[in-house]
Amino acid sequence: MYKESTNVVVKHLINRLRDVHTSSNEFRLTIEEISRIMVSEALCNFPTVTQTVKTWQGSLDVQMLEVQKLVLVPILRAGEPMLTGILRTLPYAKSGFLAMKRDEETAESKLFYENIPNIEDKTVFLLDPMIATGGSLIDGIDYLKGKGAKRIISLNLVAAPEGIKNVQEAHPDVDIFVAQVDERLDENNYIRPGLGDAGDRAFNTND
Template sequence: MSHVTVVDHPLVQHKLTLMRRKDASTNSFRRLLNELSSLMAYEVTRDMPMQDIEVETPLETMTSKVIDGKKVVLVSILRAGNGILEGMLNVIPGARVGHIGLYRDPKTLTAVEYYFKMPSEMQDRDIIVVDPMLATGNSAAAAVERLKELNPKSIKFVCLLTCPEGVRTMQAAHPDVPIYTAAIDRQLNDHGYILPGLGDAGDRIFGTK
């Protein structure tokens, strides 16, 4: 699977395992997701371009490198994407934030858009799309298609879990968009849920199950 990066750091895998447990509380699930998202942000931003700035240390003036966080836009696919968003912002606090609202039609499993709000001048920005699950891939593919209309510099997609079906859908629609995930699970069930998975991420984040 080209353009798919599995973040297999021991801390990421440990926290993901704890999140999978069905008896994990809402508070525990949310906290672990925040911590795991911050860890994944390090991998996702590994190849971000740097620029030199002048800083004054306690001893002398020097030139050192920084990321221009204002060029980064974190786009949350509502509502579950907000669970990853907070952890990412811990690492990239200067990032702008966009939201796209999509829901999955329960009969067709296709994505329906109901909300779209982005920063201005997106053509100058690098987008990181966040959503805990890449299941059927329909919502993710639709979100990326919509974002491409804004002609951003680049787009990456970040999720906790995916499966072969979701990866195939995304890569067929957007082979140029790299996918970052903590695990590629076995398959989808008949209702479009990832197996073995961790259940409905939105319900578990917000305690609405």
């Protein structure tokens, strides 16, 4: 299943990211804000448990997310601002990290760093701003499944239809929540209109 956000605030923020005049700092902060909205949409039907909290009027039984059953895993480096934003909403969620690099000639990705906590019986949010061909996402999902994740939810900002199709064919059991589905991939496997290189723009490393 994949779901594209219909939230007009999300669309507004995506278009702010598209603007070449958006500074690196604003770019990161905007990614953080979109991610907070998107994770709220993705968790709207997530199971809750009863917990007792102490209020100003005494003890109260309330419904809370089982945050200890969630693990947030960004694909570095572009996914890092997504993690930062979500942790403001869910500060007690555990985090892991995957670092992958795309070969510009073959468009294939290679995993060169990982640090993942125990994810058995956990719901894992895989955070990756862009789905172009879907190669990095597929490789990331393969890795997390190998570690025993109970459920994987992909949280993404911008996607090409081709990339979504590839991910769904490889992993039909993974839910994809995306802020914006763009028009297409070009001949160089870049999303059109896209955002440019999200990592370079977020961390001001472009030449």
